[in-house]
Amino acid sequence: MSYNREDYVRIKAEFAQKSIAARRRADARQMELYGRIPEVIEIDRLLSKTGREIMAVIAKGGDVEKGIADIREKNEILQKERGELLRKNGYPENYSDVQYECKKCDDTGYVDTKMCDCMRRALVLAGYESSGIGGLIQCQSFDNFSLEYYQSDGGNYEGVRCAYQNLRAFAEGFNRDTYRNHLLIGGTGLGKTHLSTSVAKTVIDRGFDVMYVTATAMLADFETKRFGNGLSPKHNLDRYFDAELLIVDDLGTETVNQFTLSCVYEVINERINRRKSTIINTNLSKKDLEARYNERIASRLFGEYIPFQFLGRDIRQQKILKRM
Ligand SMILES: Nc1ncnc2c1ncn2[C@@H]1O[C@H](COP(=O)(O)OP(=O)(O)OP(=O)(O)O)[C@@H](O)[C@H]1O
Numbered sequence: 001m002s003y004n005r006e007d008y009v010r011i012k013a014e015f016a017q018k019s020i021a022a023r024r025r026a027d028a029r030q031m032e033l034y035g036r037i038p039e040v041i042e043i044d045r046l047l048s049k050t051g052r053e054i055m056a057v058i059a060k061g062g063d064v065e066k067g068i069a070d071i072r073e074k075n076e077i078l079q080k081e082r083g084e085l086l087r088k089n090g091y092p093e094n095y096s097d098v099q100y101e102c103k104k105c106d107d108t109g110y111v112d113t114k115m116c117d118c119m120r121r122a123l124v125l126a127g128y129e130s131s132g133i134g135g136l137i138q139c140q141s142f143d144n145f146s147l148e149y150y151q152s153d154g155g156n157y158e159g160v161r162c163a164y165q166n167l168r169a170f171a172e173g174f175n176r177d178t179y180r181n182h183l184l185i186g187g188t189g190l191g192k193t194h195l196s197t198s199v200a201k202t203v204i205d206r207g208f209d210v211m212y213v214t215a216t217a218m219l220a221d222f223e224t225k226r227f228g229n230g231l232s233p234k235h236n237l238d239r240y241f242d243a244e245l246l247i248v249d250d251l252g253t254e255t256v257n258q259f260t261l262s263c264v265y266e267v268i269n270e271r272i273n274r275r276k277s278t279i280i281n282t283n284l285s286k287k288d289l290e291a292r293y294n295e296r297i298a299s300r301l302f303g304e305y306i307p308f309q310f311l312g313r314d315i316r317q318q319k320i321l322k323r324m
């Protein structure tokens with residue numbers, strides 16, 4: 001696992017705060033009880049001595065077991081008395097107990113040295129958010145990706161089935177050492193974005209940092225960094241090179257000039273060198289890609305990426321027709 005670093009730092013701090021806040025709330029409730037039921041103060045004072053009393057019994061030696069059992073018994077009586085007092089005054093017995101959201105880790109995010117499930121969940125949700133996919137992550141998944149749409153005229157059912165199986169296996173087996181690049185080529189509305197966001201969700205669920213971006217947005221970030229006169233890019237540029245999985249959607253819709261070409265080259269080349277997986281989606285054919293991008297980019301796209309061709313009738317339209 002290697003969660004997005006910023007998310008991790010932020011969530012770890014949020015958990016520490018959450019744990020402190022839970023204790024503060026309990027302290028406030030305790031003070032409230034002291035105000036309303038002063039007898040509780042003395043009981044709590046006696047209860048708080050328990051630890052020291054046990055230490056004293058151990059230090060003294062002799063029949064330690066009996067000594068501890070006596071303290072326990074006294075303790076239980078005090079607890080019971082306290083509970084009854086609270087109940088009589090209309091409070092639940094555990095009113096001033098610390099109420100953590102997660103009982104497994106007391107909101108620290110860790111059980112011993114292992115990350116607690118609650119923190120893992122928070123990181124996954126943050127991962128969805130910081131991936132840049134937004135709402136699509138909730139509605140596009142492998143499970144609602146249907147191959148039936150490619151059975152119509154001109155659809156390449158076999159090719160898309162192969163893409164689906166490959167990408168699903170890639171996502172479900174994603175680990176630290178995974179390195180594979182994919183190029184999804186095809187016309188509009190054929191499921192390239194849907195399939196790649198399904199990969200993103202699965203890889204985020206497995207605890208890895210995923211970044212989804214359109215080519216236009218990616219280049220806007222690089223441009224802001226270079227010409228933005230103090231403005232900062234929307235995304236941290238390091239993530240284009242560090243994210244475990246980068247998805248560049250709609251390659252070919254960005255403007256092409258020397259600067260954008262060098263950025264596209266830098267991202268593609270650097271990620272190959274770092275053995276970081278990338279998925280690129282495009283409406284352009286192999287020929288168009290060759291014509292649009294220079295040889296250095298094209299050679300990497302065709303040499304280092306597994307291509308999958310999407311053919312068929314626009315699924316956005318097929319869905320509308322089905323509803324009519
Ligand atoms: N195989 C599929 N099964 C179910 N729904 C699909 C499938 N493929 C695409 N869709 C749906 O059709 C719509 C268009 O798909 P998507 O956005 O993935 O197309 P695209 O290939 O990325 O198109 P574009 O090139 O225009 O970006 C989306 O709402 C998507 O959820």
Ligand SMILES: [Mg+2]
Binds near residue numbers: 192193194249250281
């Ligand atoms: Mg798309």
Ligand SMILES: [Zn+2]
Binds near residue numbers: 102104109
């Ligand atoms: Zn927990």
